[in-house]
Amino acid sequence: MGKKSKRYRAALEKQPANPLPLSEAVETLKKYDSTKFDQTVEVHMRLGVDPNQADQIIRGSLVLPHGIGKKQRVVVFAKGDAAKAAEEAGADEVGQDDLAKKIKDGWTDFDVCIAAPDMMGLVGPLGRVLGPRGLMPSPRAGTVTPDVGKVVAEYKAGKVEFRNDKGGNVHAMVGKMSFDADKLVDNINAFVNFVNGMKPQAVKGTYLKGVAICGTMSPSVRVTC
Numbered sequence: 232m233g234k235k236s237k238r239y240r241a242a243l244e245k246q247p248a249n250p251l252p253l254s255e256a257v258e259t260l261k262k263y264d265s266t267k268f269d270q271t272v273e274v275h276m277r278l279g280v281d282p283n284q285a286d287q288i289i290r291g292s293l294v295l296p297h298g299i300g301k302k303q304r305v306v307v308f309a310k311g312d313a314a315k316a317a318e319e320a321g322a323d324e325v326g327q328d329d330l331a332k333k334i335k336d337g338w339t340d341f342d343v344c345i346a347a348p349d350m351m352g353l354v355g356p357l358g359r360v361l362g363p364r365g366l367m368p369s370p371r372a373g374t375v376t377p378d379v380g381k382v383v384a385e386y387k388a389g390k391v392e393f394r395n396d397k398g399g400n401v402h403a404m405v406g407k408m409s410f411d412a413d414k415l416v417d418n419i420n421a422f423v424n425f426v427n428g429m430k431p432q433a434v435k436g437t438y439l440k441g442v443a444i445c446g447t448m449s450p451s452v453r454v455t456c
Contacts, residue, residue, distance in 0.1 A: 298389025316380030
């Protein structure tokens with residue numbers, strides 16, 4: 232582990248020993264902020280799921296009430312009216328074979344990849360490039376859809392995707408440190424409540440085991456569940 236900065240060590244001294252109500256946790260997190268850039272705020276949820284069981288995978292997406300404070304670069308595989316709808320919704324690039332070749336050659340300078348269902352024959356072979364980067368379109372994530380225009384607009388408005396990791400944890404960006412505290416509370420509440428409502432029937436015992444928030448370069452603050 233790398234050496235922590237003097238600023239980070241000073242923030243650690245202010246880290247609460249016990250979980251706090253969300254509003255207090257957000258206020259505490261904002262007091263850590265002394266960087267010269269606007270840190271991304273993240274939420275981390277520890278879930279009581281077995282990630283090796285297909286029926287316990289937690290994966291989805293939602294539009295946060297106040298966005299994420301970041302302009303997401305969106306590319307779309309579509310043709311005809313769907314392509315036109317994607318362009319009108321603000322997609323950064325829309326294409327077919329040309330876009331597939333560009334990605335196959337190694338271009339991944341975007342945050343979200345959306346595909347119309349009739350494009351999956353073209354998109355499927357790109358899994359080796361897109362999959363490891365978490366960019367592969369998926370029906371379950373809502374990025375394979377006949378309504379590409381609507382989904383493009385959602386991502387431009389601040390939609391976030393999530394999927395549990397190998398330890399059963401879920402992570403997501405929920406805004407910027409410059410957001411008003413109330414907006415961060417709204418976004419975090421929306422995300423936690425959404426994931427909390429996805430408890431698989433196969434899960435026995437405690438589903439939500441812990442919640443913490445942090446900044447890009449700030450210590451975490453645990454939140455009361």
